[in-house]
Ligand code: ADP
């Protein structure tokens with residue numbers, strides 16, 4: 634099963650993608666996580682990606698597509714995957730499509746997690762993530778058991794550099810200009826499924842499971 638998660642930054646794509654990956658035993662592939670891992674390890678790719686991410690801009694398609702295609706070519710992706718944060722532009726979606734066609738394959742579901750802009754800034758300013766295992770929390774909606782500490786591995790939680798208010802506003806603008814058109818792209822392919830992302834994360838997940846099952 635090959636799934637694409639769509640939605641504004643902060644809509645809950647990562648939260649849902651992790652739950653889908655665990656339930657259906659497929660890898661969660663997040664281009665944002667790949668870039669952040671590279672930044673942490675001080676690689677050349679990380680340095681280049683960071684210069685765009687800090688402004689709330691997109692990393693160029695050429696670079697992002699190469700990273701993504703390398704990742705999905707790995708053995709663990711053979712039986713499917715859930716893509717989170719990719720594609721983010723029409724050219725990215727077209728390249729992915731062309732690669733899948735070569736393999737006589739396709740995206741089965743594009744799940745659009747729908748959350749209005751008003752909720753997004755609150756979601757992102759409250760987001761905390763674990764730099765060690767990648768778990769994500771929200772200080773109000775999905776708090777860890779002990780403030781500032783990851784439930785899963787005990788590491789200290791951090792706020793993402795690009796979750797500052799000014800950057801968030803730019804990311805939302807970029808989303809509307811470059812990423813939102815993908816909703817139409819996947820609708821035309823007949824694989825688009827909309828879910829209400831404003832409800833509790835367990836309820837969002839139940840709606841997604843209903844679609845996938
Ligand atoms: P995305 O991957 O789309 O950028 P995340 O999954 O990281 O978004 O979620 C953004 C923030 O909102 C996080 O702090 C997360 O814990 C929180 N969150 C996710 N889903 C919900 C929900 N259904 N209700 C409230 N907060 C949520």
Ligand code: AMP
Nearest residue numbers: 664665685686690691692697718719721
């Ligand atoms: P995310 O973790 O999905 O919120 O992504 C964080 C940042 O990484 C984005 O704001 C972009 O700068 C960059 N990024 C992640 N995925 C992509 C992508 N598919 N195309 C371009 N830039 C991306």
